[in-house]
Structure formats: structure tokens, C-alpha cells
Amino acid sequence: MQHWFYTLADEITARLRGDEQFTCWLSAEASDFVRFNRGLIRQSGHVQQRYLTLKLISGQRQAQGELTLSGARDEDTALVARLIDTLRTQLPDLPDDPYLLVSTEVQSSERIVASALPPTQDIVDEVLSVAAGHDFVGILASGPVYRGFANSLGQRNWHEVASFNLDWSLYHAADKAVKSGYAGFRWDGAAFRDKFAEAARQLVLLQRPAVSIAPGPSRVFLTPTALAEIIGMLNWGGVSEKSLRTKQSSLRRMRDEGLTLNNGVSLFENTADGLAPSFQAEGFIKPPRVNLIERGQLVGSLISPRTAREYGLVTNGDESLASIEVAAGTLPQAEALSALDTGVWISNLWYLNYSDRASCRMTGMTRFASFRVENGEIVAPLNVMRFDESLYRMLGDNLMALTRERELLIDGMSYGQRGTDSALLPGALVEDFRFVL
Template identity: 65%
Template sequence: MMRQYFLDLAARLDARMRDGDEYQCWLEAESSDFVRFNRSAIRQPGHVRQIYLTLTLFEGLRHASMTMALGGSIDADRFVLDRMVAALRSQVQDLPEDPHLLRATEVHSTEHIVPSRLPESAAIVDEVLAAARGHDLVGILAAGPVYRGYANSFGQRNWHETASFNLDWSLYHQRDKAVKSSHAGFAWDSAAFEVKFRHAVEQLAFLQREPVSIPPGAYRAYLTPSALNEILGMLNWGGVSEKSLRTRQSPLCRMRDDGLQLNRAVTLSEHTAGGLAPAFQADGFIKPDRVVLFDEGRLTGSLVSPRTAKEYGIATNGADAGESMSSLELAAGSLPLERVLGELDTGIFISNLWYLNFSDRMNGRLTGMTRFATFWVEGGAIKAPLNVMRFDDSLFRLLGDKLIGLTREREMLIDTDTYGARSTGSALLPGALVEDFTFVL
């Protein structure tokens, strides 16, 4: 139904164009259930249905854009479209030409519809509340379909429709001690949720022990997929952007300029075909199924938006304007998850990191803090929760010569951001065992 509505919007825009007028439009919509939990009870249930359309009119190299919320009824929304077209017509002729404008003029229409495999949100909530009985659970469930659409005056039509869920929760002990976990995907898996919840309960028992502090220094450490996602999120902040590499703002400039390499276990891709994000972007350019960015530790690719492509006279690979990964995938390693504690032996088990930032961007140095269930491990066994510590270390060390191995098992993490709209970002990641992880406070 949403797809037909979008096609009707595009047809209305086609009819409103005068000779010489050209347009493109980008639709973002969702129909989401949200349930917020606190103290293992429902505190805020709700449903959000929203539709936003960004319309751009072109006059040669001049262009003007406007974003409006729509109601979902073509009979009512056609008046909104007419006002948008009229307003943009009055603006575009007064704007300067854009020398870096690159448009999708070749028609590449696509359609990707994945029928929802989600149960009713009430059934998921019942399962969560049953598991949480006797614990202090806090978290949020977001579930339902998301929609993306692109259309232009050349006749291109692209549609993306898929449903997912994301349950982000913590089991709270006291003060700053809690176990954070998540369960996300395209189909609810009760058995997988049970395993994750049981694992969280086991870690909660360790948090009841007296916490310990250790002196600053370099320690062997295991980063769960969630913790590693924070590290790679910093790399994704301008790291693989062709624009940032060209303007020398990327922390990976030394890899391109000096041939610096990471550990051969690091093969990192933008894997659009395996993620939640659409295979087209807001300017109508099609994304490849996969763009390999690191191949066995070597920087072999980058993300190139249409504007960057036009500015530097190179080909675009359908990257979004920010040139960051939306469907990040790190290849699995050979370390079985069941052997992680044994291989860690004595060191730090890190479940989550937060407050990350660059301490030396051009040398890839990061700083951040441990969070939630971080444990001190001796002889392959968890001994006690570890008080909060600050680390300061380099991407080139953590993913380079100090990387011992990546786990064989990987976890699908869906971005929990719901500010304004549910994010379509995702990451498929293993855990990472490293040595000499440097803690400074």
C-alpha cells in the first residue's frame, strides 16, 4: 500500500512539471511500535507512523530542496505537493549554479520488498516480560517496517521495504553496574533471545561481587561485538570517506599515503545486500551489493558520493552524502567464542565502550571509557567486575599488530538510533582479542 502511495506521489509530480522542469524526490517512512521498559514493566508503549518527502527541483545546475511531512492520503497530500513545487520554483531561479552537482540521469529502477516475518509486538513484549521476571530490566523495543523511495523526472523509480526489530536492554544491579545486551534482526528468534538473556543473567551474577580497580597500563583484552562496534564507529567517522582522504581529514591517510597496513584478519566491507539500508541513495545512484574497503588489512577502497565524484573526476559507488558505512561487515576470524576466556587468560573482558573520541585523529588514536559489564579475568575465569577505566590507543595497533584474533561467530547489530526516525544502519561483527590494550586512568 505504501509503495502504491509513493508511485501516486511521483505521478502527481510528473503531472505538475512544466516543459524544462526536472525533479527528484526521496521518501522516508516507517510504521513502528515502540515499547519502553523500566523495572521490568511497560512504562511507555506507542506507535509512530510518519512519512517525510524531500523534493528537489532543478534548473540546469541550480537546484532547491524542501522536506515536508505527509499524511499518507494522496487526495490530501497532493495539495502539499503543489505548494512544495510552487515554493521551489520561486527559489531555484535565484540560486547560484552548483559546480559539483552530479545527477542520476540513466534510469535504474529497482524494487526490494521483504515481507514482514515479525510477530505482533505484543507477543514479543510478553516474552520479554516473562524472561525479566525477578530482574530489574530497562530498555526499549522498536519494531515494524521501514520504507525508502526515490523517483525522478526521467522515470526512475526505486523502492525499498523491509521490517526489523531491535530490543536494546540492560539488567541493572546498582550504581554504574549493569549488563547491557541487545537482540535485533528481521525475524524474532525466541531461542536466540533466551540464550542472550541467560548469558546476561550469568554476567549479572558476577556484578554482585566486589568490584576491583587495576593500575593504568597495557592489558590483554577481549572486545565483544558491541564494544568493537564502537571502535569501528570511530573509523567510520570520515575514515573511509574519499572526500576526507582527499582533503587529509581521514584518520586513515597514512594507509593511503605510506602504505600502512592493519592485521591480515581485517577484511571490512560496506555490504549493502546484507544490511537493512536500501541499495540506492537519496540522489538516485545505485549501490553495489558490496564495496570492499579493507582486504586482508590493506586499504583497498573508499566510499565515493556523487558530489565527490564530480569534484574529483572519479566514479561514484553510490555512497550517501556523508560517505560512511550503513551496512558494515567485518569478516569472521577463527577463534571459537567458547574459547575466548581461555585465550584471554588474564586480562579484561569488555562488553561495552562509550564516550569515544579521537585523541590524535591523524594517527588514529582513540580515547574512551569502559561501560556496564566489564570484568577482570584471571586464568580464563571471570573474577570480579572492573571499575570504570579510560583507554587511549590507536586503531593501527588495536586492528594491527596487537590484534590476536577475531571470533568465528558474529553478531548482527542494528543501530538503536531513533532520534527523528529509526535508523537503517547495521553492523555484522565478530569479537576481537587484543594484547597491550592501553588504559590511562
């Protein structure tokens, strides 16, 4: 794959005229997909695909197109040649782009992580064995993803990492199910069996009559999966330098008014340890780590090349989080229930939206296995509840603890292509969490 991409980049270079430049971005994968239902295989397949995005540049003008390629050199070269001709005819009619920033420093790189995954069949056999007798529903995606960049200056970047993501639920009845997942770079059968055993225990509890609680403040424990939904809302412009400058960021008050979170909260974009590539589609190299929030204080932002050009800054990434890391706390995961004492265990959240973006206040719903807890013991499943809370309260004054253990979550998106976003997150114990319905 790498040799094919570099050869294609050389072909593009040879077809340039005059002052033309190009950049191209490859997004490819070789993935096994297996869909499960009622503890059986319902669909399986293998996908190999290559998407190439080509940008032709002349002065401050640019035109862009995308191709689906086969990997056959002659066929792909002919497709690329036709696309170049098409883009070339468009350039004279396009206006100058005042914020076009082209990387002129050649910074080639290569990251190839040899696959540590067993054959997909072995993973499937273990899943089927463990899931026997349960209504196990889910999808497994496994295999390498590839990202590549090339430009007319000779820069070449390559990223190749194999991972797996098993996104699954144990279904009970009606809208009652326990949702879980297991993802990573190495399959550990013991770790999967532990996760399954915990989900099976929750499934038994889910069969008890569900209860409702009155709207109002409650102490809650947010699992890493639930916390991921909340932190993920910061990708709606929260850590974007452009959004901060234009006063549209949900974290604007941290910069403008000095608002802070709990001093135990630190947030990073950790590209070095994530699944996403260390280079951008424009060819700029991302720092291994960008500190965004340190001990509760906003100390950085994500700056795209266009924003860097507009405001005279240095780019450090795209303006959304791709490799999230939240620092661990001190609460042992095994003691989370006893620390919660009486309140609500929230396994999953969904349908999140901002109810007041300027105050970083969010609303959303509990989902799947959320439970009423009394005296450190789960007593009943909880009917669906809506919350409305500010990040400044959840991870500020009302944050009681973060767990010592963290969980790696890998983006399960597979619409069109597998995602490369990841998050390393603890769980969070929060008091006075506001339920409104």
C-alpha cells in the same frame, strides 16, 4: 505505501515546467515501540510516519524542502504543490552548484522482504516472562521501514524491510548494569533466552566488589558491541574518498604511507545483506558490496555523487558506512575467556573521540559490565577505565584473534525516525591495549 509514493511522484512530474527536474526521497515507517522498566511495560505505542524530501533542479541550480505527509492523496498533493511553488521562486536567486551530479540513467529497483516477525504482543509476552524478577530496562522497536526514490526521468526505487531491535539492560545498583541487545529480521525466542541467561550470569558477577587496575597495557577481549564503537569511528571521514583526498581521513596513512592492519582484518560495505536501501537519495544505485580493507590493506573508499563529480570518479555510495561487515576470524566464541587468560573483558565502550586523528588514535571509556579476568575466569567487575589506542595497534600488530561467530547489530537510533544502519561483527582479542586512567 509504495503505490501512494509512486502516485505522488507522478503528480510531481505533472507539475514541472520548462527544463525543471526533480528528485524525491521518502523515509517512512510503521513501528511499534515498547519501553520497559523494572521488568514491566512503562510505555507503548505505534508510529506511522512519512517524510518526503523534494529537490527541484534547473540547470545546475537546486532547491530542496522537506514535508511530513499523511498518506491522504488529496491532502499530500496540495502540500507538495505548495512546496514546488516555493522552491521554484527560490531557484533564480541561487548560484550554480558546480558539483551537482544528477543520475540520468534510469535504474528502477524493488526490494520487499516479507515480514517474518511475530505480532509485537507475542514478543512482549516472551520478554516479560523471561525478565520476571529482574530490573529489566529497555526499549523494543519493531516493524517495517520504507525508503523510496523517484525522479522526473521515471526512475522508481522501493525498499521495504521489517526488523526488530530490543536494546536492554539488567540493572543492579548505582552505575552498575549489564547491557545487551537482540536485533534481527526473525525473532528467535531461544536466542533471546540465551542472551538473557548470559546477561543474568554477568549480573551476578557484577554484584562482587569492583576492582581497579593500574593504567598501562592489558590484554582485552572486545565484544562485537564494543568493537562496533571502534569501527563506527571510521564514519567520521575514515572511509570517505573526499576526506582521503583532502588529508582529513583517519585512514590517510594507509593510502599515503602504506600502513596496514593485521592481515586477518577485512572490512566491507555489504549493502546486499544489510537493512539500508541499495539506492541513494540522488538516485544512484549502490554496489551490493564494496571492499574497503582486504587482509589489512586499504583497497577502496566510499564515493558520494558530489565527490565523484569533483574528482572525475564513479560514485559507489554515501561517504559513511551503513551496512558494515567485518570478516570472521577463527577463535570460537566459547573459548574467548580462556584465550583472554588474564586481562579485561570489555562489553561496551562509549564517549569515543579521536585523540590523534592523523594516526587513527582513539580515546573512550569502558561502560556497563566490563570485568577483570584471571586464568580464564571472571573474578570481579572493573571500575570505569579510559583507553587511548591506535587502530593500527588494536587491529594491527596487537590483534591476536577475531571470533569465528559474528553478531548482527542494528542501529537503535529512533530520534525522529528509526535508523537503517547495521553491522555484522566478530569479537576481537587484543594484547597490550592501553588504559590511561
